[in-house]
Amino acid sequence: MKELQYLNKYFIKYKYRFLFGIIITIVAQIFALYTPELVGKSISSIEAFLKSGNKDTSLLKKELFQNIALIFICTLIAGFFTFLMRQTLIVMSRFVEFDLKNEVFNHYQNLSQNFYKRNRTGDLMNRISEDVGKVRMYVGPAVMYTINTVIRFAAIIISMSAINVKLTIYSLLPLPILSYSIFVLSKRINKKSTEYQQNLSTLSSFTQEFFSGIRVIKAYALEKDRNNHFIKLSEISKQKNLSLAKTQALFGPLMILLIGLSYLIVIYVGGQMYVKGEIKDIGVIAKFLLYIGMLVWPVASFGWVSSLVQEAEASQKRINEFLLEQPEIQNVGHITTEIEGKITFENVSYIYDDTNIQALDDISFTINKGETVAILGKTGSGKSTILSLLTRIHDVKGNSKIKIDGHNLTEYDLYHLRNSMSIVPQDPFLFSDSIKNNIKFGKEDATYEEIVTAAKMAVVDDNIQSFTNKYETILGERGITLSGGQKQRVSIARAIIKEAPILILDDCLSAVDTETEEKIVNNFKTIFNKKTTIIVTHRASAAKNANKIIVLDSGKIVQEGTHNQLVTQEGFYKDLYIKQLSEKENA
Known part of the structure; x- marks a missing residue:
């Protein structure tokens, strides 16, 4: 015992x-x-x-x-x-x-x-x-x-x-x-x-994944295959249960x-x-x-x-x-003073333990309070890793330092630190609740007027108004009721209503058309002119109005400057801008 x-x-x-x-x-x-x-x-x-x-x-x-x-x-x-x-x-x-x-x-x-x-x-x-x-x-x-x-x-x-x-x-x-x-x-x-019990966990995991991925299963007509696999797992569970019962x-x-x-x-x-x-x-x-x-x-x-x-x-x-498993991220800090938003990366390198991939290689940059900085780069260049480190999903090691307002991230109370950030993830997650409550997730005491205002700023209010139950529409699991672009915009509205001093947008406009993207970006100018904003994106159009643009390649900073500066330099940003500009004209 x-x-x-x-x-x-x-x-x-x-x-x-x-x-x-x-x-x-x-x-x-x-x-x-x-x-x-x-x-x-x-x-x-x-x-x-x-x-x-x-x-x-x-x-x-x-x-x-x-x-x-x-x-x-x-x-x-x-x-x-x-x-x-x-x-x-x-x-x-x-x-x-x-x-x-x-x-x-x-x-x-x-x-x-x-x-x-x-x-x-x-x-x-x-x-x-x-x-x-x-x-x-x-x-x-x-x-x-x-x-x-x-x-x-x-x-x-x-x-x-x-x-x-x-x-x-x-x-x-x-x-x-x-x-x-x-x-x-x-x-x-x-x-x-x-x-x-171990087999029951395997059966539960299979069932959970089956229901979560039901659209993919139906799209590939895998119902029979998945059903046969479920029968096999159930048979194993039955035999083990019968053995125990005997x-x-x-x-x-x-x-x-x-x-x-x-x-x-x-x-x-x-x-x-x-x-x-x-x-x-x-x-x-x-x-x-x-x-x-x-x-x-x-x-x-x-x-x-x-x-x-x-x-x-x-x-x-x-x-x-x-x-008995200890969290890798420990809440050891005590600072709970209001965060203004100056962010500093000093010689930051990071290697993922599970894959041994070096995501960042000795990068340094500063984002002043109220600035908007866009981070661009190819897939796997380290963009999302910067955000993971900033939000302490992962912690830096060795001589790497990340500071906010002059203090190391670990000096802040973890909950206060994360509560000072509004985050729109690359893969937006919505709960099986009403649209109203999903937006209120960013601010529990928000009024109906504030919710509608945030939705308008995210250019999703018109879509919501077209639904039968409007803001009371109940979403399916993971927001399956909405399209990819609608989910992203509801997620943006949730971040807008939070009114945190630091806003982080992780490629959150990828499923939105160019016209809607421009409207949202223009709205950002008025909403976040006093907030520190980090935009991770694959589109030059979302980055061109930023105070600073950082281009990453294989975990290193290869370009840094404003839109006007970088568009005149040979390199990744100019090529991307010209390519996307021609695509827009051809469309």
Whole structure:
């Protein structure tokens, strides 16, 4: 149970509820133990009455009626406290489930970009849902029944020993066999449960990717192929689940067999002892039979509980693999003063660890507060890497330095730093919500007028107004309802409404026609004239109005200057400008 030790902090957090549940369990077992005592007492009274030869049954009836009434009352009280036990411990497990899911989710948010490159979305979802659910079964039912079983075992064995030690020893002889059997089966269950959960993650990942890429699958007519692959994965999952279920199914018959042996031992050994006079009262045997009967469910549940613990151990191990992983990007800074927007890159080089590709090679430049800088270059020249480093998606290493307002990026509080930037990514991501709420994502308290103004600045208001529900139109997953250009412009509106001091546009006009692009760029002049703006683009038309243009090639700066300066120099920018200008004229 090494992996499950991680959960001890939650038992400490809810210690009062946990201790109260234990106390309630003890009280419930005390009242439950009165039943065998009263039944044995009743049988002894009947035996004594028969031996006495007395014909008057009034006293016997009165005593039996009192015993029956007491059994009824004790059973009700024991049942009530058992109900309270469930309400206390099972509800506690729901609290732990809530806390653990939030902990996992928050940790997911803190983990770095490389983590999401290495792991599939379906696996992440499975660990926060299926695996946490398995762990809850340990914290709730498994812990509850374990406490109940331990207390009941202790109370019954003490009561049995107080009556007759020899008969107690004989009746508990099957227990060592039970213990060893549980040990062997538990190891098998742990292994099979781990395999099943891992396969379930694979199935979840496949399903998630299938639904996300359904348009591509339909376009290439791959439905049959994907369906066959899903059937194969489902078949593997079914076989692993059946294998696990078969192993778990051995517990029930094994428990019944061993309990049955205990019954036979009590009847045989107890009968022999009664015949020999070692037991004077036949009610003792009845008590022992009832005590063994009271052990049936705890012993039977012990196998089920053992299965739950092994499954939870396997699931918690999978959860711990992610929880114990440290984010590559650490929030160690404390500066939260308002950012003005001066950006400095000093001898910045960067090599991606996973591919060993050098994206940037000793580049330096400065962007003053309020300036607009355009960054151009071929695919793979390092444009997006500059933005990733600036937003601390990745961190620079060695002698490389990136500063904002004279402070290293790591000196700023990470959330304050990112909150000071409005970002329009190259691949815009929209949520399955209304267009209004997607734009408000940049500013939660934005008014309807502000939303419309931002949409007009992004030249997407006319499109939205043409929809039946206008700004209340619900978008499909990842904004599938909209075209590529519309998604980009809604994403731009989201950045506009945020009003951050630094605006970052990562090739966000690639799906927009030239005419619409010019309108948006002209709007940028009025909106962002006091903001520091970085535009990554493949189009000279989007860059020509910038205060400075930086041209990258293989991670190095090969050209730098204004549009008027660069258009007169031989090089990448002039060639690009002439090419795109001729394309526009020919169109």
